[in-house]
Amino acid sequence: MSDRGLPDPATLEADAPAYYRRTGPTTFRPTLRAQGAWQPGEQHMAALTGLLTSAVLQHEPGPELQPARLTFEILGLIPALETTVTVRTLRPGRTIELVGADAEVAGRPVVRARVWRLATVDTAEVAGGAGAPLPAPQELPPADPSRYWxxxxxxxxxxxxxxAPGEGRNRAWLRARPALVADEEVADLARLMGLVDAANGLGCRVDPRRWMFPNTDLTVHLHRLPTGDRLGLDTEQVVGPTGLGLTSSVLHDRHGPVGRAEQVLTVRRLPAATG
Incomplete structure (x- = not known):
């Protein structure tokens, strides 16, 4: 264990079929598949986002209520250790409901999620305005982000x-090869929300080998539920002059746009890149 409470990455299960293994009713063990990019003993926020979303969807489910806004606040480093996820209804309602989900590691809160669920009605008659779809996945070339991350x-x-990352704008399709939780089926929304946080690395405008720009939050607004196993991202990143940045994405499935995501960044030069 490091002095920052991060485990030795050699202790993480390699070649696992999923990002997590369930160890109890509310506890999960991350595998090497969930390993983060900034610290080798850390969980990637994307994988944990998917886990929290899945927990919310399983909490008092009702087809009449649909997630409309999902906000995830990152409270610090997320060690790749057994993670406890708790869910509760914060504001019950028949047409508007607020659900909270919290992730803890070693008794310390690491991510706080808040999800607004709204009642569904038939608005097909007036639906529109979402914008053009992305090029189909097969129309974009294969990419290897491990060259940069x-x-x-x-x-x-x-x-x-x-x-390639580094131009400040990108359009991409992502698919997770592993399952979210071993031996468990999850909803398409949970699977795809487990990919959104990767937008910050694919649409970056600075070299991640010289600069750090972790996000402190992730907020997703949806106008319809995404389906399928591929997430499309139309992403751009802005870096301001005082160490703050913003990654903004239009989210897609194969049928077109489904919503938007925003990530606030803290930008700083890596110590090895100074001088």
Whole structure:
């Protein structure tokens, strides 16, 4: 164990079929597939986002209520250790409901999620305005983000992308090769929300070998539920002059746009890249 509470990555299960293995009713053990990119003993926020989303969807489910906004606050380093996920209804309602989900590691909160669920009605008659779909996955070339990013999570992805990272804009399709939780079926929304956080690395405008730009949050707004196993990203990144940045993405499935995602960044030069 490091002095920052991060485990030796050699202790993580390699070649696992999933990002997590369930160890109890509310506990999960991350595998090497969930390994983060910034620290080798850390969980990737994307994988944990999927796990929290799955927990929310299983909490008092009702087809009449649909997730509309999902916000994830990152409270610090996320060690790749057994993780406890708890869910509760914060604001019950028949048409508007707020659900909270929290992830803890070693008794310390690491991510706090809040999900607004809204009642569904038939608005097909007036639906529109979402914008054009992305090029189909087969129309974009295969990409290997492991050339720029370390970590088991990044290595687990099937990626097709228009550009290499570093230009500040990208269009890409992602698919997770492993399951989210071993031997468990999860909803398409949970599987795809487990990919959104990767937008920050695919659409970056600075070299991740010289700069750090971790996000402190992830907020997703949806106008319809995504389906399938591929997430499309139309992403751009802005870096301001005082160490703050913003990664903004339009999210797609094969049928077109489904919503938007925003990530606030803290940008700083890596110590080895100074001078």
């Amino acid at each position: 370390p970590g088991g999570f990044i290595a687990s992805l099937d990626v097709r992308a228009e550009r």
